[in-house]
Amino acid sequence: QKEVEQDPGPLSVPEGAIVSLNCTYSNSAFQYFMWYRQYSRKGPELLMYTYSSGNKEDGRFTAQVDKSSKYISLFIRDSQPSDSATYLCAMLIQGAQKLVFGQGTRLTINP
């Protein structure tokens, strides 16, 4: 079993929809939770990070962490075609240096 599981999709939604992307994990030592966006043939771009549990909002993006369920989510409001990309969740144990990534979810926003 992988430490971090992410539904690879693909996920296709109409423009303006609310998108929910999710990851589950098995290692309770993870303390930092990150979301990256990766366009085709590009490097991952850090969207946001969250420490421990709770919500964090940045513009149209909201990250949510539920440590009791070992479940994290990224919500995208008012989705735009430019949001079409692969979204990767990543996790980090406090004091460690290596990010552990999910498989990535491929998202398409249709105009």
Next chain:
Amino acid sequence: DTGVSQDPRHKITKRGQNVTFRCDPISEHNRLYWYRQTLGQGPEFLTYFQNEAQLEKSRLLSDRFSAERPKGSFSTLEIQRTEQGDSAMYLCASSLTARSYEQYFGPGTRLTVT
């Protein structure tokens, strides 16, 4: 542009040849990381440097792979005797020492071994 840069962006080589990739991190970042990403998968950690010291290596980093960061600035990743299974995107990232949760990635080097 003050982001992470990588060179070359794409490398095609024949099986058995040696290849070397270069990464230039964000200038004030003293941590530098290498990851490998295969098609349809998330990046996997290979190794990281704190300044010029290589402090951790993944079991994925076989003895054909070597990484250096001689002056604590740019880094190189060399693969000797390449195999078709080495075909992947090689990603470099950097961060400040106390902020490993904020790793910024370069555009990657796509390696194709024929």
